[in-house]
Amino acid sequence: MPQGEANGALGKLLAPYPLFLGIAAAFLACCVLGYASRSWPYAGFERFHYFINPQTYFYPTASQLRATARASLHPNRIAVIVGGNSVLNGAGQGLPLWTVRLQELLGPEYQVLNLAMCGAAPGEVGGVTAETLLQEYPRLILVTNAWAGESGRPSEADGSLHRYLFWDAYYKGLLLHPPEREEGLREVAHGRAADDAYTELKRGMRLDAFLSYHDLWTGVAYSCFSTIWHPLLEGTFMQARGRYLPTDTKPHRSEHRPDDAAAIEGVRNLVRQSPDFVRSSGDAAGGKVVNPEYLKQMRRDLQRCFPGEVRQRTLLVIAHCNPYRVQQLTADEQARYYELFPATVAIAEAAGLHAVEVGRHYTTADYFDWLHFTRSGGQKLADDLAPQVRELARGLGYTR
Amino acid sequence: MHPVTQGNQQLFLSYWFVLYILPVFPLYWLVRAPALRLLLLLVACAVFHTHFAGAAGVLPIIVLAVLTYGAGLSRQRWACYATITLCVGALVFYKYTRFLAQQVLAAAFSDYQTQQAMQLAVEGWLPGAPPLAISFFVFEFVHYLFDVSRGSPPMKNPLDFSLYSIFWPSIVAGPVKRYQDFVPNLYHGVHNVCETDVAHGLIRVAVGLVKKFLAENLTQYLAHAGPEFGQLDMVQRWYFVIAISLRILWDFSGYSDMAIGFARMFGIRLPRNFDWPYLATNITTFWHRWHISLSTWIRDYVYIAMGGGRRGTVRKITNGLVAFAICGLWHGAGWNFLVWGLYHGIGLAICSNYRTLLGPVGRFLGARLEQNPIVSWGLTMLFVGVGWVFFFYPLPQAVDMLVSLSGVK
Numbered sequence: 001m002p003q004g005e006a007n008g009a010l011g012k013l014l015a016p017y018p019l020f021l022g023i024a025a026a027f028l029a030c031c032v033l034g035y036a037s038r039s040w041p042y043a044g045f046e047r048f049h050y051f052i053n054p055q056t057y058f059y060p061t062a063s064q065l066r067a068t069a070r071a072s073l074h075p076n077r078i079a080v081i082v083g084g085n086s087v088l089n090g091a092g093q094g095l096p097l098w099t100v101r102l103q104e105l106l107g108p109e110y111q112v113l114n115l116a117m118c119g120a121a122p123g124e125v126g127g128v129t130a131e132t133l134l135q136e137y138p139r140l141i142l143v144t145n146a147w148a149g150e151s152g153r154p155s156e157a158d159g160s161l162h163r164y165l166f167w168d169a170y171y172k173g174l175l176l177h178p179p180e181r182e183e184g185l186r187e188v189a190h191g192r193a194a195d196d197a198y199t200e201l202k203r204g205m206r207l208d209a210f211l212s213y214h215d216l217w218t219g220v221a222y223s224c225f226s227t228i229w230h231p232l233l234e235g236t237f238m239q240a241r242g243r244y245l246p247t248d249t250k251p252h253r254s255e256h257r258p259d260d261a262a263a264i265e266g267v268r269n270l271v272r273q274s275p276d277f278v279r280s281s282g283d284a285a286g287g288k289v290v291n292p293e294y295l296k297q298m299r300r301d302l303q304r305c306f307p308g309e310v311r312q313r314t315l316l317v318i319a320h321c322n323p324y325r326v327q328q329l330t331a332d333e334q335a336r337y338y339e340l341f342p343a344t345v346a347i348a349e350a351a352g353l354h355a356v357e358v359g360r361h362y363t364t365a366d367y368f369d370w371l372h373f374t375r376s377g378g379q380k381l382a383d384d385l386a387p388q389v390r391e392l393a394r395g396l397g398y399t400r
Numbered sequence: 401m402h403p404v405t406q407g408n409q410q411l412f413l414s415y416w417f418v419l420y421i422l423p424v425f426p427l428y429w430l431v432r433a434p435a436l437r438l439l440l441l442l443v444a445c446a447v448f449h450t451h452f453a454g455a456a457g458v459l460p461i462i463v464l465a466v467l468t469y470g471a472g473l474s475r476q477r478w479a480c481y482a483t484i485t486l487c488v489g490a491l492v493f494y495k496y497t498r499f500l501a502q503q504v505l506a507a508a509f510s511d512y513q514t515q516q517a518m519q520l521a522v523e524g525w526l527p528g529a530p531p532l533a534i535s536f537f538v539f540e541f542v543h544y545l546f547d548v549s550r551g552s553p554p555m556k557n558p559l560d561f562s563l564y565s566i567f568w569p570s571i572v573a574g575p576v577k578r579y580q581d582f583v584p585n586l587y588h589g590v591h592n593v594c595e596t597d598v599a600h601g602l603i604r605v606a607v608g609l610v611k612k613f614l615a616e617n618l619t620q621y622l623a624h625a626g627p628e629f630g631q632l633d634m635v636q637r638w639y640f641v642i643a644i645s646l647r648i649l650w651d652f653s654g655y656s657d658m659a660i661g662f663a664r665m666f667g668i669r670l671p672r673n674f675d676w677p678y679l680a681t682n683i684t685t686f687w688h689r690w691h692i693s694l695s696t697w698i699r700d701y702v703y704i705a706m707g708g709g710r711r712g713t714v715r716k717i718t719n720g721l722v723a724f725a726i727c728g729l730w731h732g733a734g735w736n737f738l739v740w741g742l743y744h745g746i747g748l749a750i751c752s753n754y755r756t757l758l759g760p761v762g763r764f765l766g767a768r769l770e771q772n773p774i775v776s777w778g779l780t781m782l783f784v785g786v787g788w789v790f791f792f793y794p795l796p797q798a799v800d801m802l803v804s805l806s807g808v809k
Contacts, residue, residue, distance in 0.1 A: 014603070016595035023602065203415040229617040231624035237617075 034212025037219030038063035041071035043242055047089055047097065047114040048125075051244035052222065054162065055118065056230040058241050061215050062169035064222075065129045069113055070136070077111040078398050079137045080389060083126020084145035087319055089116035090378060092368030095246075098378030105386035109399065117162060121155035122146045122316065123305035124162045131310050132174040139398045141389055142310060145317040146348070148357075149274030149340035150294065152318065157184025157304040167202055171209035176307045184304035263370035267325040270340060271333045278339040290343045295350060302351035311352040315392055317385065318344050320359030322367035354392050358384045411452055411572055412658050413612065420448065425665055429593065437590040438559055441567075441666065448568040453532035460531045464490060465565045468541040472554035472561075480549035484542050491538040494530035499733035501526060532572070535730055537565065539576050539697055546701055547580070555579060560586065569662040573655040575673040575693035585669050593667025604661030611654030618647035626793075629801050637805050641785045644792050649678065652691065678784075681776040682769075683744065683751040686784060698727045713753060720752075721745040731791070736798055740790040747783055 042052065042060070045068050052058050073079045082088050082099055090097040103112040115126035122144045130142040146152035158166045169175050192198040208214045221227070222242040229237045277294055281287040306314055318341055320326070326337060341357040348355035358381060359366075366377030373381055393399045411417060424444045431437050450458055464487055471483040501522055509515045531537075544564075548554045555561040563586060564579050589597075625632065625640055632640060653674035663670045671693050680686035687695045703723040709716035721742060728741020755762040769776040786805070790798045 014596070014599050016599035019599045019602070020595070200415055203419070207415055207418070227613075227617075229620045231620070 030213070030216055031211050034214075034216030034219075037215045038212060039067045040064055040215075040219045040223065041068040042222050045072070045242075046246045047099070048117045049244070049246045050232055052241050053117055054164075056232055056241075057228045058221060058226070059164060059214065059218060060125075061218050062128060062132060062165055062174055063172060063215055064218060065115065065125075065165075066132045066174065069115075069129055069133055072113050073111050073133075073137060075137065077139075078109060078393055079133065079140040080106065080110050080112045080143060081126050081130040081133070081140065082112060082114045082116050082143045083120065083124070083130065084116045084122060084143070084317070085120045086116070086118040087372055088143065088145050088317065089114065089118060090373075091118065092372035093375050093378040098373065098382045101379050101382035102386055102389075105382055106389060110389070110393070116144075119161040121160045121162075121305070122152075122302075123154060123310075124159040125165055127306065127310065127314075128159075128165050128169050128175070130313070131176060131307065132169055134176070134309055139393075139396075140313055141392055141396075141398075142314045143317065143385060143389065144314060145319055146344070147270060148318050148320075148337075148344045149270055149277050151270050151273050152344050153298050154301045154305040156188045157181050157301075158188055159305075164201060164205065167205035168208065168214065171206045173209075176309060178307040180300075180303045181305070181307060184301075260370075263322075263325055264328050266370050267321045267337070268329060268333065270321070271329065271336045274336075274340055278336070278343045288339060288343075290346055295347055298347045299351040302348060302353060306351075306353065308352065313392075313396060314353045315385070315388055316345075316348045316353045316355040317381075318348075318355060318357045319371070319381070320357070320362065322364060322370045323362065324364040324367070325370045354388070354395075356385070356388050412655070412662075416451065420444075420451075421662075428666060429598070434587070434590040437593075438563065438586075441590070442559060442562055445563060445566040445568045445571075449532070449566045449571060452572075456528070457531035460490060460494070461534070461537050461565070464537065464541060465561070468545060468565075469555075469558065469561045471545055472548045473556065475548060475554060477549045480545040484545050487538045487541045487545075491534055494527050494534050496729070496733045498526050536571065536574055536576060539694075539701075539730075540565070540579075542701060543576070543697060544579050546705075552580065555583060567663070567668075569659040569666075570670055573652070573659065574691075575656060575659065575671045576697050577670065577693070581671065582668075589663075589667030589669075591667075593665075597667045598665050601661040601663070601665030604664060605658050606661075608654045608657030608659075608661060611650040611657060615647050615650035615654055618643050618650070622647060622792075630804055634805075634807060637801075641789065641805065644788045645678070645781075645785045648788055648791065649674070678781065679777070680780055680784075681773050682780055683747045683783060686780060687744070687748065694727065694730070698723050698730075702726050713756070717749040717753070720749050724748065735795045736790050736793060739795060739798075740787055743787050743790060747787075 038061070042064060045052075048060070050056055052060065069079070069081070080102070082102075090099065097114065099112050099114040103110070106112065115129050117125040120126070127142060127144055130140060133140060146154070156163075158170075166175075222240060224240055225238050226233075226241055227238065233239075274294075276291050278288045279291050281289040303311065320341065326334060329337060338360075341360070345355040345357050359377075362373075362377055362380055366374055366380055368374045368377070390399070424440075428437055428440055428444075431440055449461075453461070467483050467486060471479040474480075502519065505515050505518050505522075509518060544555075555564065560583050564577065564582050567577070567582070567586075570577055621643055622640070625636075625643075629637065629640060656673035660670045660673070673691060673693050675689040675692065677686055677689035680689050703719050706719045706722060707715060708719060722745075724741040724745030725738055726741070727744070728737040728739070731737045731740075755766045758765065769779075786802065789801050789805075792798070793801060
């Protein structure tokens, strides 16, 4: 290109070629640093909390979660990755978390890592991370949770609220490619062909697999300084996210307000969204069976979300809601509510997962609100799940 | 930051856009023949416009562009005026029909449920989302037709006209171009683009990006603190007004900077749109520095076309108010935009005429303010900041906030 006319003070100062060189070098340096930051673990990580999750615009990356797991997990111990949503995250429990109790109960042969995240679908975040670790940690168990009934139907094959993480791992080549899921992904792509935000998300993640800018920003934001304002961070928004304490997320406590419509509706919706989930088997004894339609669809969806290698290592927890709220349902709704749990467990097992119903006999004191546990509830959860985890480990041949 | 694009203002911040410019710029620089560069630019502009506007957004613009081009070629005054009417009609139809229908229904039916029922009934007749950037298209077409009708030479080459119409850097948020400047700049660019242009362009884009980033953070703050405005203490309320003012400036001017920067990377210079408006020491100067391409368009094609200040003070003030009302409504279909425009119209009328109207007192006041630029700057910023509350919030909420700001509530 010919030398053009420079203009203004900037023009006098500006030397184009050194500038281009500087930009190219800086860009390359960022890419290299971003690539290097893929192996930066989140130092001091205990679990996701407000300040290190997408609620405050912090999007952990698949590679850094894998690095965090690598830093935490010992290759000779059985890795227990806790996935799922805020219930398993321990929101409302205070410290120490239920996963600390679980670790104590399981003993030194196991190592528990809590990767549950608010709003995560059963196979998201913890599930995705577990899948990325399978090669290195074949002795691995994923504990995740789902709602009972139709509400527990897994998300689309790539997740729901945190699907960015799936695509991050997918384009970085960290995931398996089972045919069931690939088919599910094709269906999602077809169904969302007109969804610009979805296409843009995938485009961004594909680009990031080459350039690592999310890893760089997330790594810097966790360790050095953040740049995004959020009301929860207020005056300290530039502080490194890793310096925030894993404060309890404290969801709105509501179990003692009998008129809390949202809480009542939360439980009632479980029943309403699953009409005809369980049917009479037609036998003389008046037995009940899972509606074959639900069985077929949910089994297929579960198999799409969890590849075979992960499925067999997964313990799916179907946790009850606060009995205080359940008792506010009508007698018919209560009967249908209690039917949902064994039916959901049966579906999960039919899909090849291990599943367990918990909380049927918990008391109101074990719940922080209509679905999250208090500390006592968390301890009971750990007590209930520890034998299940051990049994699964035995079944998988990890222990005798 | 998370990869989600929303709204017209985010087009330059999308991954699609990144992937789009990656081949466009190098190809443009590598192709040495100006004619090929023009063709490449046209294809790139068409791809950009079609991608973001979609077929439903492109079609009305094509129709208006073809008619504008034809009317310009004919050089017939009636054809130009008819096409101006059509363009303005299209703008009103797409951008304001829904708002107008809501106002008519609200006036006709006092019962909210009836209003809603009627709204549903007329829904099928109302246009959907307006075509991407229709306000900019219409203003540029009107400028072109008006100038041609007054004797300026039309653009004969359809390529020139097409590029003037859909030049992608300025398609979404301006600057509003003048074809007499744009076409020579376009040819200068395709013939002479050089590394200095690219360097200047890159720096301008970077400045724009930083402004957009700061504006986004302020948007978060405003979205959080806005609903709790009444609970803030007085200092925080004024801090909030400052945040609105900075957010609007950085958002608008950041986008303009990026547009100007990208154009410069093609070697094409677009007009400056913001010139440190918050350093203005009176409203007149503020409007010489704020959204310059829009304010000069309003001046030339509304204010002066209506007679400007040539027919006495009353007519001058009336023309100014009409011009600013249009300026306000151009930003969006809502009473708050109209009020914001009129507010500035009144401010400008006072600023331009108080020395004459108040006689010796006015002249004394004017002299004192000139001697104390910090005071006049403070008063100007106070006026502008209060105006932004109207611009940013629906009218009832804005009034509520201003009452809170005054300390009455």
